Every structure is written in structure tokens, then in C-alpha cells.
Amino acid sequence: MKKIAIVGGTHGNELTGIRLIEKWMKNTTLVARNNLDVELLYGNPLAIRNQVRFIDEDLNRAFHVDDLNNPPGESWESQQAHRLNKMLGPKFNNPSVDVIIDLHTTTSNMGNTIIIYNEPFNMKLAKYIQCHEDNVRIYISDKKAEDTVGLQSVAPHGATIEIGPIPQGVLFHEQFETMERTTYHALDFIQAYDNAPGFDITGEIEAYQRGVLIPYPTDESGKICAMLHKDIQNKDYCLLKKGDPMFITFSGKVMHYEGDAGFPVFINEAAYYEKNMALRMNKKIMLTIPPRDRL
Ligand SMILES: [Zn+2]
Known part of the structure; x- marks a missing residue:
């Protein structure tokens, strides 16, 4: 080096x-x-x-x-x-x-x-x-x-x-x-x-091993129709489980997380909006060096 x-x-x-x-x-x-x-x-x-x-x-x-x-x-x-x-x-x-x-x-x-x-x-x-x-x-x-x-x-x-x-x-x-x-x-x-x-x-x-990107919910025209729920805001690296609040539509309907439990990162990253992405779901792993x- x-x-x-x-x-x-x-x-x-x-x-x-x-x-x-x-x-x-x-x-x-x-x-x-x-x-x-x-x-x-x-x-x-x-x-x-x-x-x-x-x-x-x-x-x-x-x-x-x-x-x-x-x-x-x-x-x-x-x-x-x-x-x-x-x-x-x-x-x-x-x-x-x-x-x-x-x-x-x-x-x-x-x-x-x-x-x-x-x-x-x-x-x-x-x-x-x-x-x-x-x-x-x-x-x-x-x-x-x-x-x-x-x-x-x-x-x-x-x-x-x-x-x-x-x-x-x-x-x-x-x-x-x-x-x-x-x-x-x-x-x-x-x-x-x-x-x-x-x-x-x-x-x-x-x-934290890089996992899948989770998109924002969109309407029929492809426009984002919900925002991240207040309970998940700033909770990067905190365990997110099936059923936890994830999004809320602009009309007030809470949408819950449906996938396997994981550790969200890049929650509400500004640069991800152009791609309609809300966060990434990582997995916690142990590695031997x-x-x-x-x-
Ligand atoms: Zn950067």
C-alpha cells in the first residue's frame, strides 16, 4: 500500500x-x-x-x-x-x-x-x-x-x-x-x-450487508403518493419488522412494512427521491477477518 x-x-x-x-x-x-x-x-x-x-x-x-x-x-x-x-x-x-x-x-x-x-x-x-x-x-x-x-x-x-x-x-x-x-x-x-x-x-x-432498495408507493401515473412515516424517520440501523409503520399516504392512510425484518439505511436520503427510493433494507451479519x- x-x-x-x-x-x-x-x-x-x-x-x-x-x-x-x-x-x-x-x-x-x-x-x-x-x-x-x-x-x-x-x-x-x-x-x-x-x-x-x-x-x-x-x-x-x-x-x-x-x-x-x-x-x-x-x-x-x-x-x-x-x-x-x-x-x-x-x-x-x-x-x-x-x-x-x-x-x-x-x-x-x-x-x-x-x-x-x-x-x-x-x-x-x-x-x-x-x-x-x-x-x-x-x-x-x-x-x-x-x-x-x-x-x-x-x-x-x-x-x-x-x-x-x-x-x-x-x-x-x-x-x-x-x-x-x-x-x-x-x-x-x-x-x-x-x-x-x-x-x-x-x-x-x-x-450491515447491503440489501434491496424499497421504493415509495406510487399512484397509477407513477407519482409518489406517500411519505415515510414519522416512526421510521431517523431510525437508520434500527430493526424494522413486518407490520411496523413505514409510509403514510397524503390522505393519511398508514402503510405497514410487509417484508422480512431488517435494518433500514439511507432512510429519506434526498438524492434517492429522483429514483423514487425511500430507503435500503440491510441485513446484520458477522464476518471473520x-x-x-x-x-
Ligand atoms: Zn455521496
Whole structure:
């Protein structure tokens, strides 16, 4: 692990990561670590300038290996994904960067969440952060490597730091500090792992495995006809069972959850409205982290 990229503004209206990158660009000693080459960059500069999540499409879904191996499409984000893949990748083909730390915020009450793909180094990184920072949850992707589409998948290892609730386009001091500390823990872990072959993080982790998206109820014309019920608002990571109130129609009818019990996340995420999505239902799982000498 020699080369690390820290990225802010993959979504252009998530200010916390953007301002942190600015801060570190002015004072690179804050992110300098022994023997590590740390690169700082903005994921989607045009979206940042326009203070929007994206220009044409979600950049953080534009890194499928097939898309990157074909010429870029018309959209700004497709072209930006190709540029980032050239800079940090190429994905799956001896990429120039070893680890990508991608900084995000959510309007949902998810606290400090480390989102990772299922891979031993990432699990070690996430557990290290959990050991050094209060109230950290680990969210693990169920995707196979060849199906990954997020920016962090361009490097062999990585994590997304996702902090909320923060409105889009807004800075909160406390969450700014949390994201800053969390990034430093990630760098400290990579430095320790890289510099000391005997250093390791093993044992079990509790993780929330990515599950299905639950859409808003819609009327015959496809328009959203209900909102999330007040009982579920801000209850990210709280067990939701069959029969619990989930939505309420604008005429006042409560709609109950019908599926298997699970742990909802991204509840009422503002960016999900354009896709009519209300939340994602994750499962809680335990994972064992293999020792590094067996990797
Ligand atoms: Zn984001």
C-alpha cells in the first residue's frame, strides 16, 4: 500500500469532503504519513462548481469495468469516470493507486458509516477505524468485484466514509471534525499496515450487508403518493419488522412494512427521491477477518 487517493466531491453538493480536501491541499502535512504517497483530489469538479450532486448522471455509479473499457459516453460523468480511471486506475489492470478513500455525506441519520467492498484489507481498515472512533458502523457491499460501480472500486482497496445527517450543500462543524478524524484513522491504519509486516487486525466484525432498495408507493401515473412515516424517520440501523409503520399516504392512510425484518439505511436520503427510493433494507451479519499472513 504505497499510493493513497483521498477524494472529496464525488457528489458535488456534499460539502464536508470538498472543504476537507481544500483544507488538506493548503496543509498537506495533515495527511502526510511515513512512506505513503497521498494524493488529494476532487471527484466531480464541474458538479462542485455548480453545487449539484451531478451534471448528467451519478458519478459514483459510472465505474463499471465494461463502461471503463469502452469509449466514454456522452454524459459529463461518463467522461469524468474515464479521466479518473486514467489517473487512479486502470481498474483491474495494475492500477496506479492502492487505496481510495472517498468522502461522502448523506441526509439520512446514518452517523459515521464506513462503506466497503467485501475484501480482507478493507475489513481490517474498517475495524481499525471502529476501534479508534465511537459509534462507527460498517456497511458492506454484496456486489461481486466485476459488478462494482463506485469510485472506490477503481483501486484494489478502499472505503467510503459516509456521514449524516447533513443536508445537501451544508456544512456541520461536528460532522466535519468526525470525517477529518476518521480519515486520519484510515491513513494511520494504512501506514501501520505498510510499515510493519507484523501489524494486523483480525477477529470478527459486525457489518450491515447491503440489501434491496424499497421504493415509495406510487399512484397509477407513477407519482409518489406517500411519505415515510414519522416512526421510521431517523431510525437508520434500527430493526424494522413486518407490520411496523413505514409510509403514510397524503390522505393519511398508514402503510405497514410487509417484508422480512431488517435494518433500514439511507432512510429519506434526498438524492434517492429522483429514483423514487425511500430507503435500503440491510441485513446484520458477522464476518471473520483472515490474518494477513494467510492472504
Ligand atoms: Zn455521496
